Amino acid sequence: MLAAHRRDLLLGRLRTDGRLVAKDLAAELGVSEDSVRRDLRELAAAGLCQRVYGGALPASPAVADSAARRSVAVESKERVAARAAGLVRPGSTVLLDGGTTALAVTRALPRELTATVVTHSPAVAVALVEHPGVEVQLIGGRLFKHSVVACGAAAVEAAQLVTADVFLLGVTGVHAEAGLTTGDADEAAMKRALARRAADTYVLASVEKIGAASPFAVLPLSAVTGVVTDAPDDDPAVRDLRAAGVDVLRA
Template sequence: MLAAQRRAHLLDLLARQGKIVAKDVAADLGISEDSVRRDLRDLASEGLCQRVYGGALPVSPAVADYAARQSVAPEGKRRIALAAAALVRPGSALILDGGTTALAVARALAPELDCTVITHSPTVATALLDHPKAEVFLLGGRLFKHSAVTCGAAAAEAAQNVSADLFLLGVTGVHPDAGLTTGDAEEAAMKRALAARAADTYVLASSEKIGAASRFRVLPWEGVTGLLTDADPHHPVLRSLAARGVEVLAA
């Protein structure tokens, strides 16, 4: 089998099965695992898969820059935002992550809602300027422009001094095995720091992130309360998560 044919076969497996196990592919095709790993490296360098130990997973489309992500799945994000906003109770304290889905949540909050919003996203904070009863705390630090959030040592230290009833967490990948992932190590660390300061953490994930993975793990499934998504409830990933006891809320 030619290299181009192997690559096409690998991409087909990824689309149909949601993962590639290098040793299984090597056995099926009668080639060495080194050849499969080499093909996976080439595909990963082109942004077509996310390499993991022993194989590969679908790459998340949500690793594009902030401006590009605003045009990805806007209707799904709107539905998730409405469902997430319904979780915020009057008088409660909310930690709201950065990203385009979190921005949609900020815009979906009732204008007269009396609450406290803690965020490390300047865009989320700005979106709440017209919410007169919302007390907004913006955590400072180095601005990670890709996601328009602050992160780094200063932001993580600031996070240690807050607490909240609810954290609405954004990620770029949702996978039963890889867990909850994102594309930057410092951003992943900041998300963990925020999750540690909330009584409940709900993941916000539009359908294109389900079954995908990025390089850095944010949290294991044991670290979250539930998942909010607009994906088909019969999606095999969602069925797998429900079987593990993860609360899946349909948006």
């Protein structure tokens, strides 16, 4: 089998099975594990998969910059945002992550809501100006321009002063094996810092993030209260999440 044909087969298998195991594929195709690993390196370099120990997982399309993500899975994000907005109780303190789904949450919040929202996203903070009963506290630090959020040591230190009822967490990948992942190490560290300051953490997971993975781990699935998604119940990745004990909240 030509290398190009083999890589096409790997991509098809990745779409079907949701993961690739290099050892098993090498035995099935009658090639060396080194050949399969080389194929996976090339696919990963092209952004077509996310390499993990022993194989590969689907790469998340949500690692594009903020401007590009605005046109990805728009309706899915709105459904997830509407469900997540229902988790914000009157009088509560909410940590709201950055990203396009978090922005959709601001639009889904009731106009009459009274609450305190703490965020490290300038865009989220500005959007909440339209909610007269919402007090907004903005965490500052180094601006990570890719996602338009504050990160770095100053932001993590400021997060330690916050105590919240709930954190609405944005990630780029939600996978039963890889857990919660994102595309930048500093951003992942900031998300962990925020999660430590909330009683409950819910993941905002539009359909393109379910079953996908990115390079940097944020949290294990066991560290969050639930995952809010509109991915169908018969999606194999959703079934895997439920089998792993994750509370999946349907949007």
